[in-house]
Amino acid sequence: MKIGEFNELTLLRFTSVGAYLEDENENDVLLPNKYLTDDMELDQKVNVFIYRDSEDRVVATTEIPYIEMNGFAYLKVTAVTHFGAFSDWGLEKELMIPFKEQNLKLEEGNYYLTHLALDDKTDRVYGSTKVNRYLKECTEFFEPDAEVEIMICEHTDLGVKVIVNGKYSGLVFKNDISKPLRRGKKMIGYVAKVREDGKIDIRFDKVGGDKILSSADKLLEILRAKGEILLTDKSAPDDIRETVGMSKKTFKQAVGKLYRDRLISLESDKISYLK
Numbered sequence: 693m694k695i696g697e698f699n700e701l702t703l704l705r706f707t708s709v710g711a712y713l714e715d716e717n718e719n720d721v722l723l724p725n726k727y728l729t730d731d732m733e734l735d736q737k738v739n740v741f742i743y744r745d746s747e748d749r750v751v752a753t754t755e756i757p758y759i760e761m762n763g764f765a766y767l768k769v770t771a772v773t774h775f776g777a778f779s780d781w782g783l784e785k786e787l788m789i790p791f792k793e794q795n796l797k798l799e800e801g802n803y804y805l806t807h808l809a810l811d812d813k814t815d816r817v818y819g820s821t822k823v824n825r826y827l828k829e830c831t832e833f834f835e836p837d838a839e840v841e842i843m844i845c846e847h848t849d850l851g852v853k854v855i856v857n858g859k860y861s862g863l864v865f866k867n868d869i870s871k872p873l874r875r876g877k878k879m880i881g882y883v884a885k886v887r888e889d890g891k892i893d894i895r896f897d898k899v900g901g902d903k904i905l906s907s908a909d910k911l912l913e914i915l916r917a918k919g920e921i922l923l924t925d926k927s928a929p930d931d932i933r934e935t936v937g938m939s940k941k942t943f944k945q946a947v948g949k950l951y952r953d954r955l956i957s958l959e960s961d962k963i964s965y966l967k
Contacts, residue, residue: 758782764875793820829890834883842881862892907946915965925928
């Protein structure tokens with residue numbers, strides 16, 4: 693029975709305080725009454741999350757936490773005490789972040805990027821905002837444009853930091869960002885490069901022809917609707933992002949394709965759609 697994880701257990705018996713669930717090694721755990729549903733019956737398989745309650749007892753819950761074991765999420769700090777900070781992770785008992793696991797002074801009401809770990813000695817889960825120590829150096833081979841899952845993290849002068857496939861540190865450069873990004877959001881990205889330091893450069897679009905075709909189609913639709921746009925290949929990146937939602941590099945590639953297809957005309961101060 694794994695603490696801090698979902699376990700598929702068998703419903704063993706009902707009692708006045710809830711139902712006891714059993715694993716393959718005949719270890720049992722209580723699922724309190726408030727988590728029981730009318731369709732539960734003996735010998736049924738039940739998927740539950742196992743953790744320790746406020747009295748340090750191992751219990752089961754059908755609630756779904758905001759963060760998985762060894763995973764990362766932005767969690768809201770609900771209290772700061774002399775024991776450490778406590779954050780809301782979606783379960784009845786809040787998640788403790790010990791002082792030794794804090795990389796800065798945490799403040800109540802703020803959200804912090806948090807890692808969920810298990811203390812093997814005590815079987816207690818805990819949170820840590822020292823996330824860099826839990827991110828691995830990437831030694832895995834990725835093909836260019838390989839699809840990966842990323843989580844949006846902090847913005848920097850270079851771009852936005854991301855966590856790649858739940859375990860690697862990555863970066864999307866500012867020039868490749870064409871829309872606002874919310875911290876904690878999970879989305880698909882594409883590998884541009886694995887650097888020598890084990891960190892990964894990520895793009896939101898593929899580098900190849902599929903990306904150019906998609907961007908060209910998007911730009912053509914905008915031009916059909918407006919007739920013209922006051923942009924050129926010399927326009928500022930911020931103006932391009934605000935007007936058509938693309939990076940300057942992607943915009944220039946799309947313009948080049950539409951021009952070669954004779955669908956647009958290029959003027960000194962604007963681009964026009966050729967009807």
